[in-house]
Amino acid sequence: MARRRIYFLNNWKKTAGIKLTAVPYKSAGDSVRAVIAGEVQLSFSPAITVMPFYESKKIKMLALTGAERSAVVPKVPTLKESGIPFVAYGWLGVCAGSGTPDNIIKLLNQKVVQAVSSPEYQTFIRNSGSIPSSSTPAEFLSVINDSVAQAAPIIEEFGLKID
Numbered sequence: 001m002a003r004r005r006i007y008f009l010n011n012w013k014k015t016a017g018i019k020l021t022a023v024p025y026k027s028a029g030d031s032v033r034a035v036i037a038g039e040v041q042l043s044f045s046p047a048i049t050v051m052p053f054y055e056s057k058k059i060k061m062l063a064l065t066g067a068e069r070s071a072v073v074p075k076v077p078t079l080k081e082s083g084i085p086f087v088a089y090g091w092l093g094v095c096a097g098s099g100t101p102d103n104i105i106k107l108l109n110q111k112v113v114q115a116v117s118s119p120e121y122q123t124f125i126r127n128s129g130s131i132p133s134s135s136t137p138a139e140f141l142s143v144i145n146d147s148v149a150q151a152a153p154i155i156e157e158f159g160l161k162i163d
Helices: 003-018 028-037 048-055 103-116 119-127 138-157
Strands: none
Touching: 028 048, 103 138
């Protein structure tokens, strides 16, 4: 976790010309609460964590990391619009052990697709500023592989290693 944070902060210095100091928190929620308390000046957190605090006017969103503005918060610009060439997406996925039988993987995927397709989930995720979607196991593997490919040059540039 610390090495990832170091890359992120170094990347901001390189990309935006600003120096940031890492302040570790156990969760995104803790870091947002630290902003509210005045312990830190900003937090990079997922939309789903930030939205309740934004809606209650306890924090101000400065920018989003997506390529386009969110329909949920259309007044909040993207970093790209703000002159910082940084676009990033987060994703969530459901994984199983490598020895899990194919029929179980298929059943799990069907249940996940069913849950993601539900009106309740769709509304909740959209209202949180995120985009609900599901995929096949093969499509999800492609997302993981793409993420690894995007991270590889960063890992090499900063010499990152798992402790």
